[in-house]
Amino acid sequence: MNSTEQLLSINNLHTGFRIKDTYFDAVDGVSISLKRNEILAVVGESGCGKSTLATSIIGLHDHNKTRVEGEIIYKGINLAKLDEEKFNKIRGEEIGMIFQDPLSALNPLMRIGDQIEEGLAFHTKMSKEQREKRVFELLDQVGISNPKRIAKQFPHQLSGGMRQRVIIAIAISCKPNIIIADEPTTALDVTIQAQILDLLKDLQAETGAGIVLITHDLGVVAEVADRVAVMYAGQIIEEASVEELFANPLHPYTRSLFNSIPQMNSENEKLQVIQGIVPSLTNLPRTGCRFSARIPWISEGMHEENPTMHEVSPGHLVRCTCWQHFHFESEEGGITR
Amino acid sequence: MSFMQINDLKVYYPIRGGFFNTVVDQVTAVDGISLEFEKGKAYGLVGESGCGKSTTGKSIIGLEKITSGSIVYEGQNVTHNRRGRGSSYNRDIQMIFQDAHSSLNPRKRVQDIIAEPIRNFLNLSPDEEKRRINELLAIVGMNEDAKLKYPHEFSGGQKQRIGIARAIACNPKLIIADEPVSALDLSVQAQVLNFMKDIQQEFGLSYLFISHDLGVVKHMCDHISIMYKGRFVESGNRQDIYTNPQHIYTKRLLSAIPDVNPVGREERKKERIEVEANYTANHKNYYDENGKVFDLKKLSTTHFVAMSAHEKGGI
Numbered sequence: 001m002n003s004t005e006q007l008l009s010i011n012n013l014h015t016g017f018r019i020k021d022t023y024f025d026a027v028d029g030v031s032i033s034l035k036r037n038e039i040l041a042v043v044g045e046s047g048c049g050k051s052t053l054a055t056s057i058i059g060l061h062d063h064n065k066t067r068v069e070g071e072i073i074y075k076g077i078n079l080a081k082l083d084e085e086k087f088n089k090i091r092g093e094e095i096g097m098i099f100q101d102p103l104s105a106l107n108p109l110m111r112i113g114d115q116i117e118e119g120l121a122f123h124t125k126m127s128k129e130q131r132e133k134r135v136f137e138l139l140d141q142v143g144i145s146n147p148k149r150i151a152k153q154f155p156h157q158l159s160g161g162m163r164q165r166v167i168i169a170i171a172i173s174c175k176p177n178i179i180i181a182d183e184p185t186t187a188l189d190v191t192i193q194a195q196i197l198d199l200l201k202d203l204q205a206e207t208g209a210g211i212v213l214i215t216h217d218l219g220v221v222a223e224v225a226d227r228v229a230v231m232y233a234g235q236i237i238e239e240a241s242v243e244e245l246f247a248n249p250l251h252p253y254t255r256s257l258f259n260s261i262p263q264m265n266s267e268n269e270k271l272q273v274i275q276g277i278v279p280s281l282t283n284l285p286r287t288g289c290r291f292s293a294r295i296p297w298i299s300e301g302m303h304e305e306n307p308t309m310h311e312v313s314p315g316h317l318v319r320c321t322c323w324q325h326f327h328f329e330s331e332e333g334g335i336t337r
Numbered sequence: 338m339s340f341m342q343i344n345d346l347k348v349y350y351p352i353r354g355g356f357f358n359t360v361v362d363q364v365t366a367v368d369g370i371s372l373e374f375e376k377g378k379a380y381g382l383v384g385e386s387g388c389g390k391s392t393t394g395k396s397i398i399g400l401e402k403i404t405s406g407s408i409v410y411e412g413q414n415v416t417h418n419r420r421g422r423g424s425s426y427n428r429d430i431q432m433i434f435q436d437a438h439s440s441l442n443p444r445k446r447v448q449d450i451i452a453e454p455i456r457n458f459l460n461l462s463p464d465e466e467k468r469r470i471n472e473l474l475a476i477v478g479m480n481e482d483a484k485l486k487y488p489h490e491f492s493g494g495q496k497q498r499i500g501i502a503r504a505i506a507c508n509p510k511l512i513i514a515d516e517p518v519s520a521l522d523l524s525v526q527a528q529v530l531n532f533m534k535d536i537q538q539e540f541g542l543s544y545l546f547i548s549h550d551l552g553v554v555k556h557m558c559d560h561i562s563i564m565y566k567g568r569f570v571e572s573g574n575r576q577d578i579y580t581n582p583q584h585i586y587t588k589r590l591l592s593a594i595p596d597v598n599p600v601g602r603e604e605r606k607k608e609r610i611e612v613e614a615n616y617t618a619n620h621k622n623y624y625d626e627n628g629k630v631f632d633l634k635k636l637s638t639t640h641f642v643a644m645s646a647h648e649k650g651g652i
């Protein structure tokens with residue numbers, strides 16, 4: 001197994017939703033790759049297109065209302081253009097997805113055990129007995145303390161975090177090559193979160209899987225990611241190794257994001273907010289630096305006309321040039337780092 | 338003085354099965370907890386996934402049957418009258434649901450979702466209602482064009498904000514906020530938390546704040562209860578919990594908080610494993626022979642810890 005082997009390569013991906021006969025791209029020209037054994041974290045403002053990116057990779061869009069263009073290359077084939085029948089074989093078996101919204105990803109009328117078993121029956125040659133055993137094993141691995149009882153229950157009888165863990169069990173059940181984890185631990189307490197992250201890492205050590213980890217929790221990113229992509233308004237605006245990004249965040253959005261972390265000792269202070277409103281899909285600025293409206297104290301001339309990604313140090317890419325002139329509003333002008 | 342008291346609340350779910358679909362077992366989701374709410378204060382509820390936090394919240398607002406215990410609101414026992422028509426309890430106690438997606442009616446537009454409590458409890462003219470909805474959307478940082486859309490057209494964090502707007506629409510007295518910001522990015526999270534603090538100060542609002550994020554809880558809450566398997570293992574103010582934790586589960590939780598710094602993550606993992614081992618080794622001192630959490634013992638006027646009489650003597 002070659003650890004630098006490219007698993008997934010996304011080139012100029014556009015995914016748009018149809019709103020009143022016009023398509024609006026929620027993912028607007030994303031290029032990124034995933035290597036074997038790698039954890040790529042994707043962070044970004046709510047609504048910036050992270051889940052849309054994830055569902056594009058796994059081909060789960062309402063095709064009547066969604067347009068996917070560009071390349072998602074996996075094993076030499078373009079998933080963006082793959083027909084449904086072939087995709088069914090890959091989905092679940094080679095690419096597993098942990099959905100952000102567990103309740104709507106589970107069938108409300110089907111017992112938990114049966115839902116986990118379903119994928120095993122479709123993708124493996126396991127006997128009924130082996131499958132049952134595997135279901136209990138998976139539930140145990142995701143920290144569910146009484147697997148036999150839970151397997152017989154329905155989704156609404158589980159807590160939010162238990163449902164999330166069932167989705168994780170389903171996603172890893174066939175030991176896929178790629179795991180797309182969309183906010184996999186938001187509903188989990190920190191001890192179980194640590195257990196789940198360890199589980200994903202163990203699985204990775206065993207199979208060499210690549211993991212795309214979408215999360216708002218920068219603590220989680222710091223604990224497990226190898227590389228981080230920061231998204232804003234449908235585009236990647238910064239990309240770097242985790243050590244580099246946390247030590248030296250450059251893009252104004254990335255810096256503002258770090259600036260919003262509640263400090264452990266700040267009970268009575270106001271938390272830092274990025275001014276302005278997250279643009280909605282239909283009124284998202286499509287030209288110029290998309291973040292400029294949120295930092296109006298940085299003059300227009302500081303932004304690139306057509307911002308592109310610049311490699312500022314090996315492996316560290318930043319969109320636009322405005323980072324060179326950025327300072328927080330409360331600070332004096334000029335470069336502050 | 339507290340305006341609401343919850344006394345020895347228990348909520349058991351029956352488990353049905355067998356040929357006749359009879360009750361074959363039960364889940365003790367909440368197993369004897371007590372809480373008091375004072376005006377203008379925020380109470381944190383933290384604990385293991387599945388320990389009964391959402392059930393606590395849902396039983397307080399009246400969405401789950403209470404097995405035993407009582408809820409007293411402004412001197413009245415409302416235990417069996419939580420969803421009474423026209424009762425002020427119904428308007429004054431609101432909830433932000435953990436599962437934003439399924440708490441929003443998929444067939445209703447956002448404006449009607451937010452207007453629902455307004456129409457139920459306030460007498461506003463159509464113009465006033467419109468203004469109020471715009472105001473609420475602005476508060477949660479959303480565009481006005483959201484009004485005509487349906488829930489599925491929004492991202493996870495956007496849906497959560499719609500739920501927040503609905504909960505605050507009628508100026509409630511107590512908001513049970515079940516993971517209100519876990520789906521939000523840090524900036525919007527900061528905006529929502531700042532806003533929650535503002536209205537807390539302005540209207541003397543109280544919160545029961547359920548969250549897995551110990552940083553957020555520390556920022557928001559005056560009093561914090563740590564829950565495990567349906568019971569409280571420890572409760573106290575910020576100082577008590579974060580700088581002087583006594584229960585082994587509290588210590589375990591605090592040690593698992595991820596650090597926002599990739600440097601040193603291997604060492605942190607080693608520490609975590611040590612705490613885990615320590616937890617397993619000392620388990621019996623903190624739980625009875627059936628694994629049940631002991632009753633709370635008073636350590637100070639604010640700080641309570643669950644431990645055996647024997648352990649308490651040792652302190």
Ligand SMILES: Nc1ncnc2c1ncn2[C@@H]1O[C@H](COP(=O)(O)OP(=O)(O)OP(=O)(O)O)[C@@H](O)[C@H]1O
Pocket residue numbers: 017018026044045046047048049050051052053100280281489490491492493494495520522
């Ligand atoms: N089915 C849909 N129809 C129309 N617009 C949609 C649809 N799904 C998502 N959108 C819009 O596309 C944008 C991106 O949504 P997406 O769910 O990818 O965001 P996200 O980055 O995952 O956000 P969050 O962190 O809140 O989950 C948002 O503006 C959202 O409102």
Ligand SMILES: Nc1ncnc2c1ncn2[C@@H]1O[C@H](COP(=O)(O)OP(=O)(O)OP(=O)(O)O)[C@@H](O)[C@H]1O
Pocket residue numbers: 156157158159160161162187188189350351364365366385386387388389390391392393435
């Ligand atoms: N409708 C139900 N029927 C049967 N059991 C239920 C039902 N709802 C919840 N439970 C059980 O009650 C327990 C507590 O669930 P609850 O949702 O209160 O947990 P929680 O503390 O909110 O967890 P999380 O942090 O994961 O959201 C769990 O064991 C769950 O399986």
Ligand SMILES: [Mg+2]
Pocket residue numbers: 050051052100182492493494
């Ligand atoms: Mg999302």
Ligand SMILES: [Mg+2]
Pocket residue numbers: 159160161390391392435515
């Ligand atoms: Mg819950």
